[in-house]
Amino acid sequence: MGERFETKTVHIGHQPLRQVKSKSTPIYQTSVFAFEGLEDVEQYYAGEGEYLYTRNGNPNQAELSDAIAALEGASAGVSAASGMGAIMAGLLAVLKPGDHVLASHEIYGGTYALLHKELSRFQIELECMDLNEKQTLADHVRPTTRLFFMETITNPLLTVADMPYWIKQAKEHGLTVMIDNTFATPYLLQPISLGADLVVHSATKYIGGHSDVTSGVLVGSEELIARAREIVVSYGASLSPFEAWLTSRGLKTLALRMDRQCDNASEVAGYLAQHPAVRKVHYPTPEATRFFARQKQGAMVSFTLEDESKIYEFYRALQWIKFAPSLAGVETSVSHPVTTSHRAFTEEQRQASGITMGLVRLSVGIESAADIIDELGRALEK
Numbered sequence: 313m314g315e316r317f318e319t320k321t322v323h324i325g326h327q328p329l330r331q332v333k334s335k336s337t338p339i340y341q342t343s344v345f346a347f348e349g350l351e352d353v354e355q356y357y358a359g360e361g362e363y364l365y366t367r368n369g370n371p372n373q374a375e376l377s378d379a380i381a382a383l384e385g386a387s388a389g390v391s392a393a394s395g396m397g398a399i400m401a402g403l404l405a406v407l408k409p410g411d412h413v414l415a416s417h418e419i420y421g422g423t424y425a426l427l428h429k430e431l432s433r434f435q436i437e438l439e440c441m442d443l444n445e446k447q448t449l450a451d452h453v454r455p456t457t458r459l460f461f462m463e464t465i466t467n468p469l470l471t472v473a474d475m476p477y478w479i480k481q482a483k484e485h486g487l488t489v490m491i492d493n494t495f496a497t498p499y500l501l502q503p504i505s506l507g508a509d510l511v512v513h514s515a516t517k518y519i520g521g522h523s524d525v526t527s528g529v530l531v532g533s534e535e536l537i538a539r540a541r542e543i544v545v546s547y548g549a550s551l552s553p554f555e556a557w558l559t560s561r562g563l564k565t566l567a568l569r570m571d572r573q574c575d576n577a578s579e580v581a582g583y584l585a586q587h588p589a590v591r592k593v594h595y596p597t598p599e600a601t602r603f604f605a606r607q608k609q610g611a612m613v614s615f616t617l618e619d620e621s622k623i624y625e626f627y628r629a630l631q632w633i634k635f636a637p638s639l640a641g642v643e644t645s646v647s648h649p650v651t652t653s654h655r656a657f658t659e660e661q662r663q664a665s666g667i668t669m670g671l672v673r674l675s676v677g678i679e680s681a682a683d684i685i686d687e688l689g690r691a692l693e694k
């Protein structure tokens with residue numbers, strides 16, 4: 313170490329990685345990794361050293377993506393700075409200019425925008441289909457069709473299309489199947505077991521679970537993930553070590569949270585279904601989720617008010633359930649699709665889709681179901 317104050321302040325006390333037996337994974341909050349010598353750099357590029365620069369890879373990112381890959385039954389995974397980063401990496405790992413994508417017409421708005429507005433600039437064409445109708449994929453597949461994309465439980469109407477039916481057909485046509493499993497999580501379903509090639513998560517939601525992190529994970533075969541990882545690195549969509557660490561910490565309680573949140577959601581859906589101020593409850597049926605690995609219907613419940621003009625009063629009357637346009641945290645929250653995620657819809661599209669002014673999307677948390685019901689009941693009385 314240098315002798316002088318200025319040099320000492322920079323170098324003193326530095327502790328390169330030591331063999332300490334910490335119980336929890338340390339946060340590798342470093343943008344770069346140090347090498348002993350030039351030989352080590354050569355080793356890294358020969359595939360023998362693990363880490364060079366955090367945008368390219370970091371132990372916290374790997375902890376998260378390895379865990380999700382294992383839980384989803386995939387051979388590899390890559391984490392990304394958001395669910396959208398992971399979706400982008402998955403799409404670009406497969407698609408090239410001139411390709412055609414078949415997707416459900418009920419996909420997350422951000423995914424639609426990525427495909428429709430951004431990837432269309434690279435001559436990638438999107439076609440959306442109604443997966444709730446049992447049509448045959450053959451009527452839509454073209455010689456250029458490369459990828460089939462759907463979500464397990466859709467947002468905000470929480471429909472569950474027959475995933476085994478669609479995956480089987482997509483595979484028969486040689487398409488790569490990519491599933492957004494954000495709403496179900498690997499606790500309820502592992503789409504790889506149904507034949508999916510890529511599974512993506514907005515880990516911002518149930519995997520993180522505490523509304524304090526933005527992150528994404530993509531899992532699949534070694535080959536597809538190797539390509540997706542190159543895309544994450546080149547497009548600068550890498551997950552920060554701290555965000556990766558927070559997400560991994562959240563993941564540890566995924567099973568506990570999902571059990572509680574799904575059970576609460578089931579009680580809340582039952583309560584809302586018999587309430588005179590509620591016209592319709594959107595909540596998956598056991599029949600729709602029969603192919604899930606676990607017989608639970610997810611933890612989201614949407615509902616439409618009988619008198620849609622009372623929607624402003626309803627949101628104002630909520631005392632502790634927060635209005636927040638995201639989902640899946642341990643705290644129950646509500647969102648309003650028409651003024652948030654589906655703002656761009658015309659009145660005609662709203663009526664056709666059922667995403668109308670009176671639709672409330674409820675993300676059920678881990679609190680007492682009785683308290684959630686009391687709070688909703690109070691607001692509905694008003």
Ligand SMILES: Cc1ncc(COP(=O)(O)O)c(C=O)c1O
Pocket residue numbers: 394395396397420422463467492494495513514515516526527528
């Ligand atoms: C189903 C689904 N997929 C992907 C995303 C995008 O995830 P993120 O916000 O982490 O980029 C979201 C965000 O709400 C989502 O609901």
